[in-house]
Amino acid sequence: MRLLATILSALSAFFGALHFVRLPSPWGTRLLILRIAAGALSPVWTLYGVAAALFGLRQRRPFVVVAGLFGAIASARYILRTRLATQGYRAPVFDALATPVELRRDVVFRTTTLPHAVEPCDRPVYADLWLPGEGIARSGVGVVYLHGSAWYLGDKGQMTGPVFRAWAADGHVVMDVAYRMCPETDVRGMIHDAQAAVSWLKEHASELGVDPGRIALSGTSAGGHIALVTAYTADRLDVHAPELAGRDVSVAGVFTVSAPIDMQAMLAHHPAMLATAHPQPGLAYDPLTDADPLVPPGPGASRRARMRWERAQTRRINGLLRDLLGGAPEDTPELYALATVGTHVRPGLPPTLIIQGDQDALVPVGAARDLAQRLQGAGVSVTYLELPQTDHGFEIALPHLSPPALAAVAAIKRFLRTM
Numbered sequence: 001m002r003l004l005a006t007i008l009s010a011l012s013a014f015f016g017a018l019h020f021v022r023l024p025s026p027w028g029t030r031l032l033i034l035r036i037a038a039g040a041l042s043p044v045w046t047l048y049g050v051a052a053a054l055f056g057l058r059q060r061r062p063f064v065v066v067a068g069l070f071g072a073i074a075s076a077r078y079i080l081r082t083r084l085a086t087q088g089y090r091a092p093v094f095d096a097l098a099t100p101v102e103l104r105r106d107v108v109f110r111t112t113t114l115p116h117a118v119e120p121c122d123r124p125v126y127a128d129l130w131l132p133g134e135g136i137a138r139s140g141v142g143v144v145y146l147h148g149s150a151w152y153l154g155d156k157g158q159m160t161g162p163v164f165r166a167w168a169a170d171g172h173v174v175m176d177v178a179y180r181m182c183p184e185t186d187v188r189g190m191i192h193d194a195q196a197a198v199s200w201l202k203e204h205a206s207e208l209g210v211d212p213g214r215i216a217l218s219g220t221s222a223g224g225h226i227a228l229v230t231a232y233t234a235d236r237l238d239v240h241a242p243e244l245a246g247r248d249v250s251v252a253g254v255f256t257v258s259a260p261i262d263m264q265a266m267l268a269h270h271p272a273m274l275a276t277a278h279p280q281p282g283l284a285y286d287p288l289t290d291a292d293p294l295v296p297p298g299p300g301a302s303r304r305a306r307m308r309w310e311r312a313q314t315r316r317i318n319g320l321l322r323d324l325l326g327g328a329p330e331d332t333p334e335l336y337a338l339a340t341v342g343t344h345v346r347p348g349l350p351p352t353l354i355i356q357g358d359q360d361a362l363v364p365v366g367a368a369r370d371l372a373q374r375l376q377g378a379g380v381s382v383t384y385l386e387l388p389q390t391d392h393g394f395e396i397a398l399p400h401l402s403p404p405a406l407a408a409v410a411a412i413k414r415f416l417r418t419m
Contacts, residue, residue, distance in 0.1 A: 005055035009064045012049030012071025015041070019078045019389045022359050032361055035391040039082075040402035042075040049075065081388040082403040086410050099169040100133025105157075106299040109177075109200035110193060114295060115184060123180075125193055126299065127200075128156050130164040130174035131208065138209035139171030141416050143216050144197045144251075146223030148258070148393070151182045151190070151324050152313045159396040166399075166409055172416060173210050175201050179226070182323035183316060184296060187229070187339045192241035194230040195249040202248065214419050216253040218412075220395055221363070224259025225341070228352075232344035239338070253419050255353035255412055257395050258360060261341045261367035263321070264329060269364050273321040274328055342367075345374045351381040353415040355408050357390030385411050 018038040021031065038045070049072025056064030110125040132138055145164075147154050156178040164174045179193035194217065202212040219227035231254035233239045240249065260266050267273055297306045316323070325339055326332040337343045352375060356368040365386075372384035387394070390404045399405035 001055065002059060002061075005052050005059060005061065005064050005068075008048040009052035009056065009067035009071065012045045012052055012075070013067040014071070015045045016049065016071035016074030016078075019074055032391060032393060035359075035361075036393050036397050038075075039078065039390055039394050039404050040397035042078050042403055043401065045075040046072050046079065049073070078389055079403045082390070082407050085385060085387055086407040099136070099165055101165055101168045102129075102131040102133055104129040104131070109175075110196040112180070112189075123296075124298070125180060125196070126156070126178045127197060128176040129208070130168050130176065132168045132171050132173070136169065137171050138173070139416075140209070140211035141170075141172040141214045141216065141419055142201050142205065142208070142210035143167060143172055143174045143218055143416070144194065144201060144227075145174055145176050146179055146194060146217075146219035146227050147176070148219070148221030148223050148396075149181055151187075151222045151320055152316070153181070153310060162399045163395070163405075163409060166413065167416070170413060170416065173201075173208050179223075180296070181313070182320060186326065187226070187324050187335060188239070190226045191230050191233070191239060192244075194226050195234075195241055195244055198230070198249045198251060199244055199247050214252050216255060216416065216419060217251045218255045219259065220257040221259060221392065224256030225261070225339070227254055227256055228259060228261070228341045229339060229344070231350055231352075232341065233338075251350055253351045253353070253415065255355070255415055257355045257408055258357060258363055258392050259341075259354070259368070260363045261371050262364065263325065263336050263339045265364040265367045267321060267329070270362075273319070275319050275322075342371055342374060345371070345378050345380070347379045349375065349378070349380045351415075351418070353383045353385070353411060355385045355387070355395075355411060357387045357392065357394055357404065359389055360392045362392040383411070383415065 015038040052068030205212040217227040234250040325335040375382040394404040
Protein backbone atom coordinates (compact mmCIF):
# COMPACT_ATOMS: atom_id res chain seq x y z
CA MET A 1 0.00 0.00 0.00
CA ARG A 2 2.90 2.36 0.68
CA LEU A 3 4.22 1.81 -2.84
CA LEU A 4 0.77 2.42 -4.33
CA ALA A 5 0.43 5.69 -2.41
CA THR A 6 3.84 6.82 -3.61
CA ILE A 7 3.03 6.00 -7.24
CA LEU A 8 -0.38 7.72 -7.15
CA SER A 9 1.03 10.86 -5.54
CA ALA A 10 3.95 11.01 -7.99
CA LEU A 11 1.70 10.61 -11.04
CA SER A 12 -0.81 13.16 -9.81
CA ALA A 13 1.88 15.70 -8.91
CA PHE A 14 3.80 15.22 -12.16
CA PHE A 15 0.82 15.60 -14.48
CA GLY A 16 -0.62 18.38 -12.33
CA ALA A 17 2.66 20.29 -12.63
CA LEU A 18 2.57 19.99 -16.42
CA HIS A 19 -0.42 22.35 -16.49
CA PHE A 20 1.95 25.13 -15.43
CA VAL A 21 4.80 24.29 -17.81
CA ARG A 22 5.09 26.53 -20.84
CA LEU A 23 8.13 25.71 -22.96
CA PRO A 24 9.02 27.17 -26.36
CA SER A 25 9.45 24.97 -29.39
CA PRO A 26 11.17 22.51 -29.80
CA TRP A 27 11.16 21.63 -26.09
CA GLY A 28 7.42 22.16 -25.85
CA THR A 29 6.96 19.80 -28.79
CA ARG A 30 8.87 17.05 -27.00
CA LEU A 31 6.53 17.31 -24.03
CA LEU A 32 3.41 17.50 -26.20
CA ILE A 33 2.13 13.94 -25.63
CA LEU A 34 2.60 14.25 -21.87
CA ARG A 35 0.84 17.61 -21.80
CA ILE A 36 -2.08 16.24 -23.82
CA ALA A 37 -2.33 13.39 -21.30
CA ALA A 38 -2.23 15.90 -18.43
CA GLY A 39 -5.33 17.63 -19.81
CA ALA A 40 -7.23 14.66 -21.19
CA LEU A 41 -6.84 12.59 -18.04
CA SER A 42 -7.11 15.45 -15.55
CA PRO A 43 -10.15 13.83 -13.85
CA VAL A 44 -8.03 10.71 -13.30
CA TRP A 45 -5.07 12.67 -11.92
CA THR A 46 -7.45 14.47 -9.56
CA LEU A 47 -8.76 11.17 -8.19
CA TYR A 48 -5.24 9.76 -7.95
CA GLY A 49 -4.13 12.80 -5.94
CA VAL A 50 -7.06 12.58 -3.53
CA ALA A 51 -6.51 8.86 -3.02
CA ALA A 52 -2.77 9.37 -2.46
CA ALA A 53 -3.41 12.13 0.09
CA LEU A 54 -5.81 9.90 2.02
CA PHE A 55 -3.35 7.02 1.97
CA GLY A 56 -0.60 9.40 3.08
CA LEU A 57 -2.66 10.60 6.04
CA ARG A 58 -3.27 7.05 7.19
CA GLN A 59 0.41 6.19 6.75
CA ARG A 60 1.59 9.49 8.30
CA ARG A 61 3.70 10.37 5.27
CA PRO A 62 3.61 14.17 4.80
CA PHE A 63 5.40 14.14 1.44
CA VAL A 64 2.79 11.81 -0.08
CA VAL A 65 0.00 13.97 1.35
CA VAL A 66 1.47 17.20 -0.03
CA ALA A 67 2.28 15.72 -3.46
CA GLY A 68 -1.19 14.16 -3.74
CA LEU A 69 -2.96 17.35 -2.73
CA PHE A 70 -0.87 19.44 -5.12
CA GLY A 71 -1.69 17.12 -8.05
CA ALA A 72 -5.37 16.93 -7.15
CA ILE A 73 -5.73 20.71 -6.75
CA ALA A 74 -3.76 21.47 -9.93
CA SER A 75 -5.85 19.10 -12.07
CA ALA A 76 -9.15 20.09 -10.43
CA ARG A 77 -8.30 23.74 -11.04
CA TYR A 78 -7.63 22.93 -14.70
CA ILE A 79 -11.01 21.18 -15.03
CA LEU A 80 -12.80 24.11 -13.42
CA ARG A 81 -11.09 26.72 -15.60
CA THR A 82 -11.91 24.72 -18.73
CA ARG A 83 -15.56 24.36 -17.73
CA LEU A 84 -15.80 28.08 -16.99
CA ALA A 85 -14.39 28.88 -20.45
CA THR A 86 -17.53 27.31 -21.97
CA GLN A 87 -19.94 28.41 -19.22
CA GLY A 88 -19.82 24.88 -17.78
CA TYR A 89 -21.69 23.34 -20.73
CA ARG A 90 -20.77 19.69 -21.26
CA ALA A 91 -21.43 18.00 -24.59
CA PRO A 92 -23.10 14.56 -24.18
CA VAL A 93 -20.42 12.61 -26.02
CA PHE A 94 -21.13 9.49 -23.97
CA ASP A 95 -24.69 9.44 -25.32
CA ALA A 96 -23.38 9.97 -28.84
CA LEU A 97 -21.13 6.90 -28.60
CA ALA A 98 -24.25 4.72 -28.56
CA THR A 99 -25.95 6.61 -31.36
CA PRO A 100 -26.39 4.63 -34.60
CA VAL A 101 -24.58 6.09 -37.59
CA GLU A 102 -24.06 5.09 -41.20
CA LEU A 103 -20.44 5.20 -42.37
CA ARG A 104 -19.58 5.18 -46.08
CA ARG A 105 -15.86 4.77 -46.56
CA ASP A 106 -13.57 5.82 -49.39
CA VAL A 107 -15.95 7.86 -51.51
CA VAL A 108 -14.06 9.36 -54.46
CA PHE A 109 -15.04 13.01 -54.78
CA ARG A 110 -12.21 14.21 -57.02
CA THR A 111 -9.61 12.78 -59.41
CA THR A 112 -6.30 14.51 -60.10
CA THR A 113 -2.94 13.41 -61.51
CA LEU A 114 0.13 12.26 -59.59
CA PRO A 115 2.98 14.76 -60.03
CA HIS A 116 6.55 14.65 -61.22
CA ALA A 117 8.74 11.57 -60.96
CA VAL A 118 6.13 8.90 -61.60
CA GLU A 119 4.40 7.83 -64.77
CA PRO A 120 1.29 10.03 -65.13
CA CYS A 121 -1.82 8.32 -63.78
CA ASP A 122 -5.08 9.19 -62.10
CA ARG A 123 -4.97 10.08 -58.42
CA PRO A 124 -8.34 9.63 -56.65
CA VAL A 125 -9.03 11.82 -53.64
CA TYR A 126 -11.14 10.10 -51.00
CA ALA A 127 -13.51 10.97 -48.19
CA ASP A 128 -15.58 9.12 -45.60
CA LEU A 129 -19.21 10.07 -45.03
CA TRP A 130 -20.72 9.93 -41.54
CA LEU A 131 -24.51 10.00 -41.76
CA PRO A 132 -27.12 10.05 -38.99
CA GLY A 133 -28.42 6.56 -38.34
CA GLU A 134 -31.94 5.24 -38.47
CA GLY A 135 -34.40 7.23 -36.43
CA ILE A 136 -32.30 10.43 -36.30
CA ALA A 137 -33.79 13.39 -38.11
CA ARG A 138 -31.44 15.18 -40.49
CA SER A 139 -30.63 18.72 -39.40
CA GLY A 140 -29.75 19.82 -42.93
CA VAL A 141 -26.23 20.78 -41.80
CA GLY A 142 -23.24 19.33 -43.64
CA VAL A 143 -19.68 19.51 -42.30
CA VAL A 144 -16.59 19.16 -44.49
CA TYR A 145 -13.75 18.18 -42.15
CA LEU A 146 -10.00 18.43 -42.88
CA HIS A 147 -7.81 16.44 -40.50
CA GLY A 148 -4.72 17.72 -38.71
CA SER A 149 -1.55 16.91 -40.61
CA ALA A 150 1.26 19.48 -40.32
CA TRP A 151 0.42 19.59 -44.06
CA TYR A 152 2.31 16.26 -44.39
CA LEU A 153 0.98 13.48 -42.18
CA GLY A 154 -2.17 11.69 -41.12
CA ASP A 155 -5.31 10.58 -42.88
CA LYS A 156 -9.06 10.68 -42.60
CA GLY A 157 -10.61 8.60 -39.85
CA GLN A 158 -7.80 8.99 -37.32
CA MET A 159 -9.12 9.32 -33.74
CA THR A 160 -12.15 11.35 -34.83
CA GLY A 161 -14.92 8.71 -34.59
CA PRO A 162 -16.37 9.80 -31.20
CA VAL A 163 -16.55 13.45 -32.31
CA PHE A 164 -18.17 12.60 -35.65
CA ARG A 165 -20.70 10.45 -33.82
CA ALA A 166 -21.52 13.42 -31.60
CA TRP A 167 -22.16 15.57 -34.67
CA ALA A 168 -24.17 12.83 -36.42
CA ALA A 169 -26.24 12.40 -33.25
CA ASP A 170 -27.44 15.97 -33.84
CA GLY A 171 -28.50 15.04 -37.37
CA HIS A 172 -25.47 16.51 -39.18
CA VAL A 173 -23.73 14.88 -42.14
CA VAL A 174 -19.91 14.81 -41.92
CA MET A 175 -17.56 14.51 -44.90
CA ASP A 176 -14.12 13.50 -43.60
CA VAL A 177 -11.65 14.41 -46.36
CA ALA A 178 -8.28 12.76 -47.09
CA TYR A 179 -6.93 15.81 -48.90
CA ARG A 180 -3.55 15.70 -50.65
CA MET A 181 -0.56 16.88 -48.65
CA CYS A 182 3.03 18.02 -49.14
CA PRO A 183 5.16 17.30 -51.05
CA GLU A 184 2.59 15.83 -53.47
CA THR A 185 0.96 19.25 -53.68
CA ASP A 186 1.28 22.70 -52.17
CA VAL A 187 -1.18 24.98 -50.39
CA ARG A 188 -3.09 25.64 -53.63
CA GLY A 189 -3.71 21.95 -54.21
CA MET A 190 -5.00 21.52 -50.66
CA ILE A 191 -7.37 24.46 -51.12
CA HIS A 192 -8.56 22.91 -54.39
CA ASP A 193 -9.30 19.61 -52.64
CA ALA A 194 -11.29 21.43 -49.96
CA GLN A 195 -13.21 23.37 -52.63
CA ALA A 196 -13.93 20.14 -54.50
CA ALA A 197 -15.26 18.55 -51.31
CA VAL A 198 -17.63 21.47 -50.71
CA SER A 199 -18.76 21.36 -54.33
CA TRP A 200 -19.31 17.58 -54.20
CA LEU A 201 -21.37 17.83 -51.01
CA LYS A 202 -23.53 20.55 -52.55
CA GLU A 203 -24.10 18.44 -55.67
CA HIS A 204 -25.14 15.43 -53.56
CA ALA A 205 -26.99 17.45 -50.93
CA SER A 206 -30.50 16.22 -51.73
CA GLU A 207 -29.63 12.52 -51.54
CA LEU A 208 -27.73 13.02 -48.28
CA GLY A 209 -30.31 15.21 -46.59
CA VAL A 210 -28.12 18.31 -46.55
CA ASP A 211 -29.20 21.87 -47.21
CA PRO A 212 -26.58 23.21 -49.68
CA GLY A 213 -26.88 26.60 -47.97
CA ARG A 214 -25.94 25.11 -44.57
CA ILE A 215 -22.53 23.57 -45.21
CA ALA A 216 -19.60 24.34 -42.91
CA LEU A 217 -15.88 23.89 -43.44
CA SER A 218 -13.86 22.70 -40.48
CA GLY A 219 -10.50 21.31 -39.50
CA THR A 220 -7.88 20.88 -36.83
CA SER A 221 -4.32 22.20 -36.94
CA ALA A 222 -3.13 22.34 -40.59
CA GLY A 223 -6.57 21.17 -41.71
CA GLY A 224 -8.10 24.12 -39.88
CA HIS A 225 -5.72 26.45 -41.69
CA ILE A 226 -6.81 25.11 -45.08
CA ALA A 227 -10.46 25.33 -44.01
CA LEU A 228 -10.15 29.02 -43.10
CA VAL A 229 -8.31 30.00 -46.28
CA THR A 230 -10.78 28.03 -48.42
CA ALA A 231 -13.80 29.57 -46.71
CA TYR A 232 -12.42 33.12 -46.95
CA THR A 233 -11.40 32.87 -50.63
CA ALA A 234 -14.55 31.20 -51.95
CA ASP A 235 -15.33 34.21 -54.15
CA ARG A 236 -11.82 34.50 -55.62
CA LEU A 237 -11.90 32.92 -59.06
CA ASP A 238 -8.11 33.04 -59.30
CA VAL A 239 -7.92 30.61 -56.36
CA HIS A 240 -10.50 28.13 -57.70
CA ALA A 241 -9.52 24.72 -59.02
CA PRO A 242 -9.77 24.78 -62.85
CA GLU A 243 -12.60 22.24 -62.99
CA LEU A 244 -14.61 24.23 -60.44
CA ALA A 245 -14.79 27.42 -62.50
CA GLY A 246 -18.26 28.88 -62.15
CA ARG A 247 -19.28 26.59 -59.29
CA ASP A 248 -20.38 27.78 -55.88
CA VAL A 249 -17.84 26.74 -53.22
CA SER A 250 -19.01 29.15 -50.52
CA VAL A 251 -19.91 27.90 -47.06
CA ALA A 252 -22.28 29.02 -44.32
CA GLY A 253 -19.67 28.79 -41.57
CA VAL A 254 -16.17 27.70 -40.68
CA PHE A 255 -14.77 26.37 -37.40
CA THR A 256 -11.25 25.36 -36.49
CA VAL A 257 -9.20 23.95 -33.62
CA SER A 258 -5.53 24.89 -33.10
CA ALA A 259 -5.16 26.25 -36.62
CA PRO A 260 -1.99 28.05 -37.75
CA ILE A 261 -3.10 31.49 -38.89
CA ASP A 262 -0.08 33.52 -39.99
CA MET A 263 2.71 31.96 -42.06
CA GLN A 264 5.30 34.58 -41.12
CA ALA A 265 4.54 33.96 -37.45
CA MET A 266 4.85 30.20 -38.01
CA LEU A 267 8.27 30.68 -39.60
CA ALA A 268 9.43 32.84 -36.69
CA HIS A 269 8.13 30.17 -34.30
CA HIS A 270 9.80 27.30 -36.21
CA PRO A 271 12.81 28.57 -38.23
CA ALA A 272 13.67 24.99 -39.28
CA MET A 273 10.56 24.96 -41.47
CA LEU A 274 12.68 26.19 -44.37
CA ALA A 275 15.20 23.36 -44.15
CA THR A 276 14.70 20.64 -46.73
CA ALA A 277 15.49 16.95 -47.01
CA HIS A 278 15.17 16.85 -50.80
CA PRO A 279 15.62 19.78 -53.20
CA GLN A 280 13.23 18.30 -55.78
CA PRO A 281 9.47 18.82 -55.62
CA GLY A 282 7.04 15.97 -56.06
CA LEU A 283 6.35 12.87 -54.02
CA ALA A 284 8.12 11.81 -50.83
CA TYR A 285 11.08 9.53 -51.39
CA ASP A 286 11.29 5.91 -50.27
CA PRO A 287 13.33 5.85 -47.02
CA LEU A 288 14.81 2.48 -48.05
CA THR A 289 16.28 3.63 -51.36
CA ASP A 290 16.38 7.42 -50.85
CA ALA A 291 15.60 7.78 -54.53
CA ASP A 292 12.29 6.25 -55.59
CA PRO A 293 9.14 8.33 -55.13
CA LEU A 294 6.35 6.76 -53.10
CA VAL A 295 2.73 6.92 -54.21
CA PRO A 296 0.37 7.84 -51.34
CA PRO A 297 -1.30 4.63 -50.11
CA GLY A 298 -4.90 4.11 -51.17
CA PRO A 299 -7.75 2.40 -49.31
CA GLY A 300 -6.42 -1.11 -49.98
CA ALA A 301 -2.84 -0.43 -48.88
CA SER A 302 -1.27 -2.66 -46.25
CA ARG A 303 -0.26 -1.42 -42.82
CA ARG A 304 3.38 -1.90 -43.83
CA ALA A 305 2.96 0.28 -46.92
CA ARG A 306 1.27 2.99 -44.88
CA MET A 307 4.03 3.00 -42.28
CA ARG A 308 6.67 3.20 -45.01
CA TRP A 309 4.93 6.17 -46.56
CA GLU A 310 4.52 7.91 -43.17
CA ARG A 311 8.24 7.40 -42.54
CA ALA A 312 9.06 8.95 -45.90
CA GLN A 313 6.80 11.91 -45.15
CA THR A 314 8.29 12.41 -41.70
CA ARG A 315 11.82 12.58 -43.11
CA ARG A 316 10.82 15.54 -45.25
CA ILE A 317 8.73 17.48 -42.76
CA ASN A 318 11.46 19.93 -41.68
CA GLY A 319 11.18 21.62 -45.06
CA LEU A 320 7.45 21.99 -44.89
CA LEU A 321 7.23 25.71 -45.72
CA ARG A 322 9.45 25.10 -48.73
CA ASP A 323 7.08 22.38 -49.93
CA LEU A 324 3.91 24.17 -48.84
CA LEU A 325 4.72 27.67 -50.11
CA GLY A 326 7.66 27.22 -52.48
CA GLY A 327 10.39 28.81 -50.41
CA ALA A 328 11.05 31.74 -48.10
CA PRO A 329 8.70 34.76 -47.89
CA GLU A 330 10.91 36.77 -50.24
CA ASP A 331 10.82 33.92 -52.80
CA THR A 332 7.02 33.49 -53.03
CA PRO A 333 5.33 36.48 -51.37
CA GLU A 334 2.06 35.80 -53.21
CA LEU A 335 1.77 32.30 -51.72
CA TYR A 336 2.59 33.55 -48.23
CA ALA A 337 -0.15 36.14 -48.64
CA LEU A 338 -2.60 33.52 -49.87
CA ALA A 339 -1.80 31.16 -46.98
CA THR A 340 -1.98 33.85 -44.29
CA VAL A 341 -5.58 33.95 -43.12
CA GLY A 342 -5.52 37.60 -42.09
CA THR A 343 -4.91 38.60 -45.71
CA HIS A 344 -8.52 37.76 -46.52
CA VAL A 345 -10.32 39.48 -43.62
CA ARG A 346 -13.13 41.72 -44.84
CA PRO A 347 -16.86 42.21 -44.22
CA GLY A 348 -19.17 39.46 -45.44
CA LEU A 349 -17.10 36.43 -44.44
CA PRO A 350 -18.97 33.41 -43.08
CA PRO A 351 -19.55 33.03 -39.33
CA THR A 352 -16.41 31.68 -37.68
CA LEU A 353 -15.56 29.71 -34.55
CA ILE A 354 -11.89 29.63 -33.52
CA ILE A 355 -10.83 27.28 -30.71
CA GLN A 356 -7.28 27.58 -29.41
CA GLY A 357 -5.27 26.39 -26.42
CA ASP A 358 -3.39 29.21 -24.70
CA GLN A 359 -0.23 27.11 -24.23
CA ASP A 360 0.02 25.74 -27.77
CA ALA A 361 3.64 24.72 -28.40
CA LEU A 362 3.23 24.34 -32.16
CA VAL A 363 1.05 27.27 -33.22
CA PRO A 364 1.53 30.93 -32.19
CA VAL A 365 -1.49 31.79 -30.06
CA GLY A 366 -1.18 35.52 -30.68
CA ALA A 367 -2.05 35.08 -34.36
CA ALA A 368 -5.37 33.42 -33.45
CA ARG A 369 -6.23 36.21 -31.02
CA ASP A 370 -5.35 38.83 -33.62
CA LEU A 371 -7.49 37.13 -36.27
CA ALA A 372 -10.50 37.05 -33.96
CA GLN A 373 -10.10 40.78 -33.21
CA ARG A 374 -9.74 41.65 -36.89
CA LEU A 375 -12.81 39.59 -37.83
CA GLN A 376 -14.82 41.32 -35.13
CA GLY A 377 -13.60 44.69 -36.36
CA ALA A 378 -14.75 43.82 -39.88
CA GLY A 379 -18.24 42.97 -38.64
CA VAL A 380 -17.88 39.21 -39.12
CA SER A 381 -19.72 36.97 -36.68
CA VAL A 382 -16.86 35.33 -34.75
CA THR A 383 -16.61 33.28 -31.58
CA TYR A 384 -13.16 32.86 -30.06
CA LEU A 385 -12.71 30.18 -27.40
CA GLU A 386 -9.30 30.08 -25.73
CA LEU A 387 -8.83 27.10 -23.43
CA PRO A 388 -6.56 27.77 -20.44
CA GLN A 389 -3.38 25.75 -19.86
CA THR A 390 -4.09 23.69 -22.97
CA ASP A 391 -1.62 22.55 -25.62
CA HIS A 392 -1.84 21.50 -29.27
CA GLY A 393 -3.72 18.34 -30.24
CA PHE A 394 -5.96 18.23 -27.16
CA GLU A 395 -9.09 17.48 -29.21
CA ILE A 396 -8.05 13.99 -30.34
CA ALA A 397 -7.33 12.40 -26.96
CA LEU A 398 -10.24 10.69 -25.15
CA PRO A 399 -12.91 13.19 -26.22
CA HIS A 400 -15.52 11.41 -24.09
CA LEU A 401 -13.47 12.16 -20.94
CA SER A 402 -11.07 15.03 -21.67
CA PRO A 403 -12.31 18.40 -20.30
CA PRO A 404 -10.78 20.50 -23.13
CA ALA A 405 -12.05 18.11 -25.81
CA LEU A 406 -15.53 18.16 -24.27
CA ALA A 407 -15.39 21.94 -24.19
CA ALA A 408 -14.46 22.05 -27.89
CA VAL A 409 -17.21 19.58 -28.84
CA ALA A 410 -19.73 21.61 -26.85
CA ALA A 411 -18.72 24.86 -28.56
CA ILE A 412 -18.87 23.25 -32.00
CA LYS A 413 -22.29 21.71 -31.36
CA ARG A 414 -23.65 25.12 -30.34
CA PHE A 415 -22.03 26.76 -33.38
CA LEU A 416 -23.60 24.24 -35.77
CA ARG A 417 -27.05 24.75 -34.23
CA THR A 418 -26.87 28.43 -35.17
CA MET A 419 -26.25 27.78 -38.85
